[in-house]
Structure formats: C-alpha cells, structure tokens
Amino acid sequence: MTETAFQRQKDLPENHLLSAGTPMCAGCGGLEAIHIAYDVLGENTIFVNAAGCMTLLSVYPFTPFRGSWIYTAMGAAPAGAQGVRDALDILMDKGRIEVADDLDVVVLTGDGSGYGMGISATSGTIDRCLDYLYIIYDNEGYGNTGQQYSAATPHAARTSTSRCAYGHKGFKKDLFSILAANGAAYVATAIGSEPLDLARKIEKAKSISGPRFIITLAPCPTGWDFDPKETMNIGKLAVRTGVWPLKEFADGKVSHTKTHTTLLPVETYFEKQGRFRHLFEPQKKEAVLRDIQNDIDRYWQEVATS
Numbered sequence: 001m002t003e004t005a006f007q008r009q010k011d012l013p014e015n016h017l018l019s020a021g022t023p024m025c026a027g028c029g030g031l032e033a034i035h036i037a038y039d040v041l042g043e044n045t046i047f048v049n050a051a052g053c054m055t056l057l058s059v060y061p062f063t064p065f066r067g068s069w070i071y072t073a074m075g076a077a078p079a080g081a082q083g084v085r086d087a088l089d090i091l092m093d094k095g096r097i098e099v100a101d102d103l104d105v106v107v108l109t110g111d112g113s114g115y116g117m118g119i120s121a122t123s124g125t126i127d128r129c130l131d132y133l134y135i136i137y138d139n140e141g142y143g144n145t146g147q148q149y150s151a152a153t154p155h156a157a158r159t160s161t162s163r164c165a166y167g168h169k170g171f172k173k174d175l176f177s178i179l180a181a182n183g184a185a186y187v188a189t190a191i192g193s194e195p196l197d198l199a200r201k202i203e204k205a206k207s208i209s210g211p212r213f214i215i216t217l218a219p220c221p222t223g224w225d226f227d228p229k230e231t232m233n234i235g236k237l238a239v240r241t242g243v244w245p246l247k248e249f250a251d252g253k254v255s256h257t258k259t260h261t262t263l264l265p266v267e268t269y270f271e272k273q274g275r276f277r278h279l280f281e282p283q284k285k286e287a288v289l290r291d292i293q294n295d296i297d298r299y300w301q302e303v304a305t306s
Helices: 029-041 053-057 077-093 111-117 119-127 175-182 195-206 228-240 274-279 286-305
Strands: 045-050 068-072 104-110 132-138 186-191 211-217 247-250 253-256
Touching: 029 053, 029 104, 029 132, 029 186, 029 195, 029 211, 029 228, 045 053, 045 077, 053 104, 068 077, 077 104, 077 119, 077 132, 104 111, 111 119, 111 132, 119 175, 175 186, 175 211, 175 247, 186 195, 186 228, 195 211, 195 247
Parallel strands: 045 068, 045 104, 104 132, 132 211, 186 211
Antiparallel strands: 186 247, 247 253
16 A cells, blocks of 8 residues: 555544443454544444444444444344445435435444354345445454354364363354455455554545455454453554464455564464463463464465465
C-alpha cells in the first residue's frame, strides 16, 4: 500500500467514535480492532451486528455507536446487510435521500458466525456482488457462551468442549482462502495490536466496491485465559511468531503486508495463554509443539519462495 493517509502512528484518529462504558470484557482484542475500524470508516456507517460477543455493545435502547446499528440472528447478518443495502439504493433511486447521505453497510460478526453459521449467507452475498464490508472479530471460539470450539479454533487449543490431552484435535478453517476463491473483491487479515496495518486495510476496503472482508484476530482474555493487560503483547506475538499472517487479497493476488526475516518460536505465543497450558504441564508436549512449529515454518518458506 503506497498511497495512504496513515503513514505513522500519529496519523491515526485521536478521538474514538465508539463510546466507552460498555459491558465488554476488559482487554477485548475484538473491541480494540473495532475502535480503529470505526474511526477510519466514519459516522456515515450502519453496522449490521450478528449475535455474539459484540451483542454487549448494546444495552437497549442505547448503543455506543454514533450512527446506526442493527442486530440480527447469528447466521443472518449478511442477509440483513443485503436488505439494508437494497433499501438505501432504492431510496437514492427515488430521490428520497441524496447520494451524499448514503451509508457504508458494515457487517460485524464473531468467528462463530463468520466461519460457521453465516457462511452460506455470506457466499450468497458474494455471488450477488453485494457492496458491503464484513468485519470478523476472530477470538477462535464461541466466546460469548463459554468458549466452545468453533471452525476458527486452532489445533491443540483447549476449549470448554475440547478437553483431551492435546486440546482441540481439529484445525483452523482457512477462511481467507475460501472467501478469495469465492470471488470476494477484497479480503484481508488484521489485528488491533497492529493499528497502522488495520487502518490502512480499512481505508483500502472503503475505496473498493463489492463484497469486502477483513478478518481480525481478537485476543480474548476470558476465553484464552490471560491477564487483560497482556492483550496488546499477545497480539504482537501472534504476528511475530507467524501464527497470524498479515495479508490481503486484491485484484486476484495475495500479498503479505508484514513479513519477517526471522520468526519467534511459537512457544513464546502459546506459553502466555492458559488455553495452551496443557502443552507445557505437567510435561512439555514436544512432538505437538514441533509439528505446529513445522507447519508455521513451512507456510513462511512458501511465502518467501512465491
């Protein structure tokens, strides 16, 4: 990204559009990302919020958003966005609202909706080339109901519904590749602990029409079992260990917005989270950790040679 209003940290908006005082968990990585996204999107935005952690952003009849906010069932947010976008277009066609008063339609869901329950409706919006932005805050489990595993849960993480000796047996769904292959206009990964990268991707998504997606990793003190003051540090470690690649898909190509000459060992990320404690206690699970590290190294070797 060469042309951007966000060259340095000081270029980020100083005042948040999203008000404080919500019942969200302390240290929520998803909320951290949404603050930045909303500041860049601006007030002329309507959020279509699926049931999930961000349900707590509303205490009826109030929300902390400066603009409009609509609440939907867990799998219905993309369909809701279709209705909102169509309604706005009809109102502009009839001259009942000016083009200058149009709103950006933004879906907001967790990984339970984004990777699982709502993926069929999401695919339909891509097929219809719906002009909207979809932000997924990915805390790698059903965080609002007790951190049950989801399609986004990483291998070996312990959740309330995956408690075998080695944690979750499955593997995290590659939603980035699925959305890109499905024909999305833009797909990106981001994280709140890398605010410049996130702001630039929101800015770029805002300049593109069609179905656009930003998947933000959302470190979750409650579900991942760590001190809320560590949210920023854990987010940075997710990037520095290569667990969470920062990349984007646009114009048919995938590019990485942050690369590494050397990676930190994945253990430095895992050992700070209670959900991976079983990999270190009572005895270190060397084979599991080695397999995960090898998968990460293999990914970045392919990136370096592509």
